[in-house]
Amino acid sequence: MDIYSITEPTNTTVPIVISVPHAGTYIPKDLESLFEPKMLTHLDDTDFFVDKLYSFATEMGITMIKANYHRWVIDLNRNPESKPLYNDGRVITNLVSTTDFNGNNLYKDKVPKSKDIEDRIHKYYLPYHQKIRDLINEKLDAFGKVLLFDAHSIRQIVPGIRKEPFPDLILGNNDSNTASSNIINATLEVLKSESYNVTHNTPFKGGQITRSFGQPEKGIHALQLEMTKVNYMDDTETKYHPERAEKMQSLLKEMFTSLLKELQ
Secondary structure, eight states, rough: OOSSEEEEEEEESSSSEEEEOOOOOOOHHHHTTTTHHHHHHHOOOOOOTTTHGGHHHHHHHHGEEEEETTTTOOTTTSSSTTTOOOSSSOOOOOOOOBBBBOOBBOOOSSSOOOHOOOOHHHIIIIHHHHHHHHHHHHHHHHOOOEEEEEEEEEEEEEETTSSSSOSSSSEEEETTTSSSSSHHHHHHHTTTTSOOEESSSSSOOHHHHHHHHBGGGGTTTEEEEEEEEGTBTTSSSSSOOHHHHHHHHHHHHHHHHHHHHHHO
């Protein structure tokens, strides 16, 4: 299994890269036996179908990178030294987590040791991040600026993080440090133009990918968009919902069109 998949633009290339780090579902055979069998029946922390939701983007000239391995193998959006992204008491899954978002144990007996984690960093984590760096540099060389857009989804209610439902759309840029104000404002203006409930850096500010790559002073802008799954999946949050997805895709297309104007 390839660590990631690249979907190249089907139209004239533009300076945007979409990263989808949490839609992968593959767990290597040698690791499967370590997990609680019941946890593997439904990989609940997966950002299901996010790559499908954004599949229109290649027609706009946007490059997409999607991780193929599940986040329980290693979380590509966490700090490689397992430094917490937040310090407000919420449940935070680690780089190689031993629980899901709601505190359920993932492993039967033996949890990964430091050597196991280091092996996974070198085998899965670093190649994904290096490929993002390569794609960014390609766009910088060609255009002088680039936007990295990290695409995510989450269940509407995750008690381990907070008791109330999440907003529909959550734009994160580490308190406006990972992208220019023009890029951020252009994104928010479009997202707020529809009936969705939109928040900015609350309750998510963007994870390691957004925070580590965003350097607007160097022409590298990075945004994370988290959305609740019911915006493109059914009410059970298990199946793709074409009508809901089409409505969301229309908004996302408008957003990327606006962002391209800002980048140009």
